[in-house]
Amino acid sequence: MKTTIANVGQFVEKEVTIGAWIANKRSSGKIAFLQLRDGTGFIQGVVVKAEVEESIFLKAKNITQESSLYVTGIVREDERAPSGYELTVTNIEVIHESVDYPITPKEHGTEFLMDHRHLWLRSKKQHATMKVRNEIIRATYEFFNKEGFVKVDPPILTGSAPEGTTELFHTKYFDEDAYLSQSGQLYMEAAAMALGKVFSFGPTFRAEKSKTRRHLIEFWMIEPEMAFYEFEDNLQVQEQYVAHIVQSVLTHCSLELKTLGRDTSKLEQIKAPFPRITYDDAIQFLHEKGFDDIKWGEDFGSPHETAIADSFDKPVFITHWPTSLKPFYMQPSKENPDVVLCADLIAPEGYGEIIGGSERIHDAALLEQRINEHGLDKTAYEWYLHLRQYGSVPHSGFGLGLERTVAWLCGSEHVRETIPFPRLLNRLYP
Numbered sequence: 565m566k567t568t569i570a571n572v573g574q575f576v577e578k579e580v581t582i583g584a585w586i587a588n589k590r591s592s593g594k595i596a597f598l599q600l601r602d603g604t605g606f607i608q609g610v611v612v613k614a615e616v617e618e619s620i621f622l623k624a625k626n627i628t629q630e631s632s633l634y635v636t637g638i639v640r641e642d643e644r645a646p647s648g649y650e651l652t653v654t655n656i657e658v659i660h661e662s663v664d665y666p667i668t669p670k671e672h673g674t675e676f677l678m679d680h681r682h683l684w685l686r687s688k689k690q691h692a693t694m695k696v697r698n699e700i701i702r703a704t705y706e707f708f709n710k711e712g713f714v715k716v717d718p719p720i721l722t723g724s725a726p727e728g729t730t731e732l733f734h735t736k737y738f739d740e741d742a743y744l745s746q747s748g749q750l751y752m753e754a755a756a757m758a759l760g761k762v763f764s765f766g767p768t769f770r771a772e773k774s775k776t777r778r779h780l781i782e783f784w785m786i787e788p789e790m791a792f793y794e795f796e797d798n799l800q801v802q803e804q805y806v807a808h809i810v811q812s813v814l815t816h817c818s819l820e821l822k823t824l825g826r827d828t829s830k831l832e833q834i835k836a837p838f839p840r841i842t843y844d845d846a847i848q849f850l851h852e853k854g855f856d857d858i859k860w861g862e863d864f865g866s867p868h869e870t871a872i873a874d875s876f877d878k879p880v881f882i883t884h885w886p887t888s889l890k891p892f893y894m895q896p897s898k899e900n901p902d903v904v905l906c907a908d909l910i911a912p913e914g915y916g917e918i919i920g921g922s923e924r925i926h927d928a929a930l931l932e933q934r935i936n937e938h939g940l941d942k943t944a945y946e947w948y949l950h951l952r953q954y955g956s957v958p959h960s961g962f963g964l965g966l967e968r969t970v971a972w973l974c975g976s977e978h979v980r981e982t983i984p985f986p987r988l989l990n991r992l993y994p
């Protein structure tokens with residue numbers, strides 16, 4: 565019976581054949597242990613010299629790392645194995661012999677591994693990280709579909725710049741100028757006026773010359789947008805959504821989290837509601853913590869974010885930021901127009917901002933004024949202003965950065981390991 569490593573549990577004490585690769589191997593004169601992987605998981609194959617034909621034992625002894633094979637064997641339950649099963653090998657059919665696989669079990673430097681990203685993806689921790697990423701995506705669709713949101717796909721090639729003009733990737737669009745999307749938000753606002761509650765999931769691009777462990781040039785964002793949702797409604801969607809993805813990963817990726825050595829006790833506490841702190845209070849808190857240099861009106865760096873996050877055991881919303889620090893579309897507070905009705909959600913354990921969101925300006929005159937103040941080309945935003953001219957309503961939304969969320973849940977040092985093929989400041993290869 566042909567099966568996969570993930571499904572061997574259905575065939576205990578039965579003979580199965582699995583298409584696999586050799587992740588690692590160790591052998592003595594009498595026994596060979598093959599670490600097999602097939603994409604669905606990892607399992608150990610045991611080849612006992614006395615129990616198989618001579619030629620099969622020789623194949624097992626000589627097989628090289630990352631060779632591909634069909635391996636046949638009897639599935640055994642084994643409590644010591646991470647997956648709970650082991651394979652007593654009865655036959656080996658080598659498909660392709662791999663020679664001098666560059667990533668050996670010894671330590672390699674990060675640059676070397678990044679140059680071999682196309683192969684590095686096969687490694688156990690990278691495999692686990694991609695599975696967690698996939699679970700977050702699955703749980704995202706599950707959450708928003710259950711809550712009555714419609715998935716809408718905004719364009720990638722655009723003529724507008726929601727998050728400021730300094731970080732745009734420019735390209736020619738025949739005779740016109742175009743940019744790669746920094747955020748689908750403006751289009752999602754149009755979609756929310758048509759469909760009520762919508763969400764997008766797609767790649768976004770920032771020509772940011774940042775070389776930090778949290779910045780990618782190309783990253784994937786989930787952007788919900790809701791008509792008739794005001795500031796507080798928006799925060800509630802965010803905390804419920806984030807709690808849902810964390811709990812889904814804990815439920816469905818326990819093996820992967822173990823492979824990654826992730827301390828899950830901290831994740832188990834992640835349930836709604838999440839704490840909130842205003843920017844004003846955050847400034848005061850930072851002063852109390854000895855960050856004397858930060859002044860009202862300045863943006864937070866990652867040491868500031870981490871100091872705030874460390875005083876909570878859940879993600880924390882920092883709300884009501886100075887208007888001058890935030891994009892043109894954010895709704896000012898009624899009580900104090902110097903601050904906007906926005907929130908950044910900061911992940912615990914130093915993983916930084918995972919969500920940026922806000923209520924949007926729904927007054928046409930104010931929005932037009934902001935477009936002018938920000939020096940944006942009004943003609944590119946005419947359609948966006950229409951949304952405030954024909955049945956304007958309060959509305960809100962947010963964007964969750966997928967890679968930073970994967971990094972947090974996996975405990976990854978750097979976001980470059982959370983996306984299959986990272987685009988970094990100095991990296992377009994592979």
Ligand code: 4AD
Pocket residue numbers: 726727746747748749770772778779780781783785787788917918919920921922961962963964965966967968979
């Ligand atoms: O805070 P940002 O820039 O917000 C927006 O783009 C809004 N238009 C979203 C919305 O309201 N629909 O980005 C949102 C999130 C950040 O919190 C962060 O998680 C992630 O996107 N992000 C990045 N992730 C990796 N690399 C980068 N260079 C990122 N820039 C933002």
Ligand code: MG
Pocket residue numbers: 908917919920
């Ligand atoms: Mg932000």
